[in-house]
Amino acid sequence: MKRVFSGVQPTGNIHIGNYIGAIKQFVELQETMDCFFCVVDLHSITLPQNPEELHKHTLDVAALYMAVGIDPKKATIFVQSHVPAHSELNWLLVCNSYMGELSRMTQFKDKSSGKDAVPTGLFVYPTLMAADILLYDTHIVPVGSDQKQHLELTRDIAIRFNNRFGETFVVPDVKIKEVGARIMALDEPTKKMSKSAENPLSRISLLDPPAQIKKSIMKSTTDSDNEIRYDVENKPGISNLLTIYSLFSGLTVPEVEKKYHGAGYGTFKKDLVEVVTDSLTVIQDKFYAVRESEELRIVLKEGAAKANEIANETLSRAKKKLGFVML
Ligand code: ATP
Ligand code: MG
Secondary structure, eight states, X not given: OOEEEEXXXXXXXXXXXXXXXXXXXXXXXXXXXXXXXXXXXXXXXXXXXXXXHHHHHHHHHXXXXXXXXXXXXXXXXXXXXXXXXXXXXXXXXXXXXXXXXXXXXXXXXXXXXXXXXXOHHHHTHHHHHHHHHHTTTOSXXXXXXXXXXXXXXXXXXXXXXXXXXXXXXXXXXEEOOSSSSSOBOSSOTTSBOOTTOSOGGGOOBTTOOHHHHHHHHHTOOOOSSOOOOOBTTTBHHHHHHXXXXXHHHSOOHHHHHHHTTTOOHXXXXXXXXXXHHHHHHHHHHHHHHHHHSTHHHHHHHHXXXXXXXXHHHHHHHHHHHHTOOOO
């Protein structure tokens, strides 16, 4: 059976971009593949985090995984810091990667730009991500398109290690959706929607109350010609809203365009509020039930045990290849 690995950072609550771009695929893949879905808390501290919020968001993201339909009987759900092998393999990979290739990563450039003091962890974020993936002999990594470059680097690191030390790691393939792989920010539709962006109206979190969803959509940036037409280059705002409408309603983008032919942005946005709110209410009801339950901690404990077993085997394999003495 093919192995799948992916993760979400607990830097905030999961937004509809994470959901549409990555997590919806997780729910489909768990039916036919051996899936590992991780809350990547070690990644979150590559930029400053409030400890109380990190703690809360870690449990929130795990509960949201379950609320959107990831079934712990079918997939392994766990927290990255519960599996020490991630940090240890990261070091082995840091020593087998280059400053040059890490400096070319656009996420590093974006997240470090304008900062006086750039944490070293932000620079080696991609080697930790490579460790996450390679530890599970992963075949497929479902992600949004912003992570494509990191996946290419993961493949390069795995191939290089295998060539230098002998066959050790499975070289993974990336899986990116054709539609929805890059949902844009609502306030600035030329930037991707992000958990860590300052303006909360730039995103719709899966846990936003109806009034907040309404505010974010109604205030979203669109052009002024009032024509509902998909044209990413000239009409990035309305094109983004069309994509969101399509993915939440099950209609194709041309079907949505047809439905709103001649209607103004106001009508379209109001209907979009309804479509999104209806879907998120279902998720939120499940979320609050899971988040309060004992089940959540049991799932994470069992997930960590299973993940540790596999990860430790891969880590030992890599350490032996490097020449470390194993007792
Ligand atoms: P942060 O701003 O803290 O980096 P994020 O919103 O980018 O948060 P991540 O936890 O880094 O979220 O990414 C989780 C998954 O969601 C990854 O697979 C990533 O590719 C995907 N993803 C992130 N943003 C988007 C987006 N705007 N559209 C589609 N997929 C996205
Ligand atoms: Mg991100």
